[in-house]
Amino acid sequence: MPRSARKVIVWVLVAQVAWMLPAALYLGFLWRTTDEVDRSYPCRGGATCYSGPTTYLVLMLVFGGLGVAMAVGVGWLAVRWRRRSVERDRLVAExxxxxxxxxxxxxxxxxxxxxxxxxxxxxxxxxxxxxxxxxxxxxxxxxxxxxxxxxxxxxxxxxxxxxxxxxxxxxxxxxxxxxxxx
Incomplete structure (x- = not known):
């Protein structure tokens, strides 16, 4: 894979991690500090919306889990690509x-x-x-x-x-x- 394509992939994943983990932290803060009660109410289009600590907990787990998974994925790709690059450089040189x-x-x-x-x-x-x-x-x-x-x-x-x-x-x-x- 070209180096430029690797950079694009890494930066896209890093951008995802950069907003997901802070969002998960904020939702975790809301979950721990809110005094409101779980409630549901009708939304536009006939759907049901939810609000309250359980909603914050679920969203925190989703965003946190996806953020951590993407951070692990970026780390794994970076290590894998770096090893291949070092091996290639070694073979070309020696x-x-x-x-x-x-x-x-x-x-x-x-x-x-x-x-x-x-x-x-x-x-x-x-x-x-x-x-x-x-x-x-x-x-x-x-x-x-x-x-x-x-x-x-x-x-x-x-x-x-x-x-x-x-x-x-x-x-x-x-x-x-x-x-x-x-």
Whole structure:
């Protein structure tokens, strides 16, 4: 997932936590300090509205539970993405590099800004066993595109593509787009 998309996801979840937890604290304060009695009364449209300490308690539990769940989710995503980033940086800096070739392109059901996301499989057979890397891109490249894979010989399944896949594809994609317009 692109770093910019990760930032958007984290900030959206942080914004949710930023209003849910204070709302839960305020509702908890109302629940503990109110002297009113639970009551129900008719609302517009024929619905029934409720007011009182039980309402404050239920809303506090809902907003507090969702806020805590989102805070845990943000923390989990941040740790997971940070570990992947550190592992990628380590492999690019210290891993063995081998030439690779694009051997598979498959369209996914995901679209970003109306553009389909493709699953790209790069493979190298420079060693006795194949080393594969799967990346995602929004432009369809041509099979046979050359790239470089960095991997750890102790764990070849943890291979990464050294080049940024979008930058690798963009000159080819721009050329195709210009060719179509002429």
């Amino acid at each position: 891993g063995l590099r081998i030439p690779a070739q694009l051997v598979g392109v498959a369209g996914t059901n995901t679209r970003i800004n109306g553009r389909r996301v493709y699953r790209l499989t790069f493979e190298s057979r420079a060693l006795d066993r194949p080393v594969r890397v799967v990346e995602r891109a929004t432009a369809p490249p041509v099979i046979g595109l050359r790239a470089t894979i960095a991997y750890d010989p102790a764990a070849p399944r943890r291979a990464v593509l050294v080049e940024d896949v979008e930058e690798l594809i963009s000159p080819m994609y721009l050329h195709k787009k210009e060719w179509r317009e002429v």
